[in-house]
Amino acid sequence: MSELENKDTGSLESAKDKKKREKAEAKEKKAQEKREAVMAGGTGKKKKKKFGWIIALALVIVIVGYSVVTSVIAKNTPMQVNTVEATVGVIEETLSTSGTVSSEQSKTYYAPVGATISQMSIALGDEVAEGQQLVSFDTTDLEMKKTKAELDASVTANSYKSSEYKSNKNQSEYNEATIGLPELKVLAEQQEQYVQGLKYQLEDEQQQKKQKLQDWLGKLNQELDTQSNKLEEQHDSETRKSIQEIIQNLNNSIRETNNQISDLSMSDELKEKQRLIDAEQKKLDDMNEEINKREGKETSSKAGIADPYEKQQLAANTQSAQLTATEAENELEKARAGVTAEFPGIVTKIATVSTSKDATKGGGLLEGATVAEGTELFTIESNKQVKVGIEVTKYDLPKIAIGQQVDVTIAGNVYEGEVSKINKVAAANSQGTPVVGAEVHIKNPDDSIFLGVEAKLVIHTAYAENVITIPVEIVNADKQGEFCYVVDNGVVTMRRITTGISSDSMVEVKEGLKEGDQIVYDVTGTIMEGMKVMAVPMGGGMAGQTMMETGAAAGETEAVTETASEAVSQTAAGEGSSEEAGGETETAESQAASGTLGSENE
Template sequence: MKKKKSKKKLLIGAGVIAVVAVGGVSVLGGRSSGEEAVPQVEVVKAEIGDVQQTVEASGTVVSEESKTYFSPVNAKVDKVDFKEGDTVKAGTELVAFDKKDLEREQKKADLNVESGKLDMTNTINKSDKAVQKQKDAAGNASSLKQQVAAQEDYVASLKAQISQVTANAQAQAAAESARKAAEAQAAQEAAQQKIQQEYAADLSTYQNKTLPAYQNTLNELNNTMNQTLQEYNQSESEYQMAFQTWSADQTDENADALSIAEQLRSESQIAYQDAKRDYEDYKAQKPEAPVLSDYTGESSAIVSDGTKTETSSDFSDTTETATVTADTSALESELEKASSDLAELQSKLSSEEATAEADPGAVTEEEKEKMEITNNLAELDQMSAKELVEAAKKGIHADFNGVVTKVAVVEGSTTALGTELFTLQNTDKVDVTVNISKYDYDKVQEGQSAQITLAGKTYEGEVIKVSHIATQNEKGASLISADIRIKNPDEDIFLGVDAKVTIQAQKAENVVVLPSEVVNIGKEGSFCYILEDGVITRKDITTGISSDDYIEVTDGIEADEQVIRDIGSLQEGMTAQAVDASAEGADGTDAVPADAEDVVTETEEGA
């Protein structure tokens, strides 16, 4: 924004040229009305300088370190010397315990050690008894196995005797049955041979007579079809010739010839279609060759008539004769008793084997070692309990300077081991947690310096952590959290209050820079305007980092190159004259071009 300038008129020479500055653009008029006015535009030079990005954010003051204290023993709380919100110094005693309860806890630890030793002795004794029972069962199982084996041999011999008696009784019947079966097989083979002969005769008739006669007729029909096709093609050609003649000379004679040619073509077409249909119909009537499987019905008929049926009947009678029941009642009675005895022995054996193979729950060497370790741990716990009791007798002290942010214990209450007592947050390690928008989070990095404004005071800070997980606020915008450590916290800092943070982000040194107002942003990127041979020309540029006032230019503009500050109502392609925006008169008037002659300048407040 330019300073407000007083209106003045400066007369130079005899001629008068009006220059009106509007939004950084001036119009230069000639001395005669016939000369065309040339507008002026303010220009600035690209310079070498530094650009420092800053990111503004607000956040909440939090402690970097928080510790929750728990009760080290089961005891009554004798004193609680704080309340929520109190500030405490490192080493301050905050909780004291009742000494009698502490001594009771120590006695309990002693009893736990003694109980563990007794449990180990009892477990080992039970294990020894179970192992002995397993050994006895293994011995009994060995004896029973021998008895079972002998009984199984006896049962097997009885079954063999019964089988032999039955086999002898059926041997003769089996021989007779085999004889009749052989006779039936011979009759069946004779019938099968007859079927083969009939099939061979029918196949010969098909191959030598039926199929050749069919093929001859089919060939004749095919020849007829081809002949009628040729005639049809000939009549089609004659029709086309007649049509061309008639088309060239539409006389009655040519019309009659065309009609005759069309009639002949139609008749030859019908003849061809009839011949083709006859050929296709007869072709579909091709006789099928005889198949051997089709003669199985005759085989069945032969089998069901005469000799075959009688042979089958005789075979059936022979089979019935072969089923003979021998008198084995005595042997089967003895087998039933022997099988019962065997089952009883096998049941006893299974029971003893189950006992011998079952896990007796014996204590392994590893388990013994584990129990010893457990007892040793109990002894260590006993020692630890003593140490905790001794420590508890001294009370609980603050590990650092801080603020009590949670109280979970009161004087006179009884706490169990591990019960939460209170939470203390460190005031010597304090951060500000801020949320960075998606437009700025890529500018913030760990290690960058920052200024924190809190309750009217400014503190130096440093970015110590940037989250890599975005969260969303109530409007759905994505935010990245960052932690800013306050390097020099003092007693004026309160946890949970709001603070403003200015992060010194990226910095570019000794680079080409332009004022922010001369850089435009379009759909295709950043650009600015320059005067090229007196014509306003768009110049595409590549930008780097930016601050509120300046933008780094990495490509497109070189140092000391002049850039138009604002083209105002002018457009690209129009002619203009440059005015150095930095060169103003001592009385506040705008400078005029070096080549202007006899001009009057009237200045107004810039746009």
């Protein structure tokens, strides 16, 4: 602290002392005025009364002097204060809380099939082992169901195979009928055209030859008419004979030509062409016969071919029947297997079934109960995979992290734990306060753990080495942050500090202090910045009392001064009352003076 600051502090203290002295002097002056007024009244007091006043005045002077001397001594003597040294050390922050023990592995078992329970060997609270048989079922009905399902599947499968065979056969016949049928029809059409052309060609040749013969026959007949007319006109025998021979030849030619016309279709050439036509017609007829045969087979086989949708339906029916049979077999296997424990644990719940013939009033899951598939049976919770559920407030939430080690105490036994889960959503607790749920996994559970009981937890939230530490109780705080008072060269100085983690008794100081700093151990609030003090490390004899005794010295001085002033005032008031009474003796005045002195001594 600078000299200017020391000077200002000294001035404030002088002004305070001056004010106290002025107050004491004013009281003394008022008492003196009262005494003088009494003495000036001319009541004829005796000398013993004046002697009492002199004693009282002398006592006041002594007390006031004592007060002044004491005040000066107190002002010039530094206050002794307890201090604590900032040290480098190790600090660990922990969080104590409680929670409820529960299982990390829980399974509710349901009836795997619809059947009647033939045997059930557990009760609520029982401990079960992994693989232990818990429930057995009566399989009689399921065996019958399996047999029927297998028969239905066989019938459906055979029906599907038969339909598939017939459809495939018809498909084959249809393919045979339709393969090359369009080409065959084209060939038949071409053959028909070819045969028809041959017929037309034959008819044309016959017509042409017939026409030629008819033309020739007409010429022969014309020539015959001409020769016949010549014969009638000729009279010469030789000429007539010659003409008759011509006529005879013409008749022969006409007769021969008519025969040719009549036998025109019987010529070798035309016969050969007719044979060709007949052969080609036979081919055409064979083609048409094949076409008709194939078309008939196409029509009949097409009706027996299953369409894709029908095939799909038949296949689906077969698959469905097979699935039903498989399901019946699986149900039977499940019923034969019954229900076994998948892990070791405790039976924490058993469902009730009102159809149990052996159940008590209200129903119960007992032997003889008929259950449907999916009916709840019981719940088993592991006592080997255990956790503790806790609730974390918003103040402790920043300290909690997954992986932190935890000391867990359950029924007097201590276990190792680890924070394994922190919920991301807060929920209101029973008091309506939002809290965040968290879980602590117990790493070394044993058979002494009980589910559902309360557990005490100490969470190791933080740890630091080689850090500055001070007691928690000497850290102060205001709107600007945390601070403490340090003794620096005999003067109290405020130090702004930044704290870190804290234990129950110590706190880490990250900034503001160094090792060896003397921090004022002030829990009374009487220490102020700028005070001149004498540092007394904690543990130095009467140091624990020094600060309180020195701090009270000024107060005692002021109290003595006020007591003296009040004694004088009381003496003056008592003497005034004696004078007004007008009949008091010297003994009374002496007693009054003696009483005033007693008060002052007290």
